[in-house]
Amino acid sequence: MIAAFPLMLVPFVLYNLAMMGLFGQGGIAALDHQILSLSMLSGAVWTLSMGDLFILVALAVLFVEILKATRHGSGSLINHMLSMLVFVAFLVEFLLLQGAATQIFFILMIITFIDVVGGFAVSIRTAGRDVSIGL
Numbered sequence: 351m352i353a354a355f356p357l358m359l360v361p362f363v364l365y366n367l368a369m370m371g372l373f374g375q376g377g378i379a380a381l382d383h384q385i386l387s388l389s390m391l392s393g394a395v396w397t398l399s400m401g402d403l404f405i406l407v408a409l410a411v412l413f414v415e416i417l418k419a420t421r422h423g424s425g426s427l428i429n430h431m432l433s434m435l436v437f438v439a440f441l442v443e444f445l446l447l448q449g450a451a452t453q454i455f456f457i458l459m460i461i462t463f464i465d466v467v468g469g470f471a472v473s474i475r476t477a478g479r480d481v482s483i484g485l
Contacts, residue, residue, distance in 0.1 A: 433465055
């Protein structure tokens with residue numbers, strides 16, 4: 351049953367915790383908080399902010415979710431339904447909450463949408479290969 355847990359809930363919760371101020375500054379300022387700064391050979395300075403880290407976490411989670419979509423069983427169907435609910439939660443929050451009307455939240459929402467559509471597409475594709483028609 352733990353395999354049915356939608357991992358895209360992790361970036362959603364992290365973003366909301368940042369908006370509530372549990373990572374230091376609250377609100378949109380928390381997204382701009384610099385986590386890492388590296389000097390490049392070109393002389394440019396590359397920085398990683400909290401919002402960028404959330405996007406990286408979401409992309410890693412998306413990879414795991416697509417791999418989970420190749421499994422069979424009742425857990426995968428429940429995972430797809432729960433992933434759809436997570437996307438709906440992203441969409442509702444994006445439309446209704448002022449703190450969620452950011453580019454970072456929008457990108458997280460699109461990653462969640464890709465998870466939902468990709469999960470269904472992979473599941474349908476792998477299910478089609480399992481169907482054998484006897485002659």
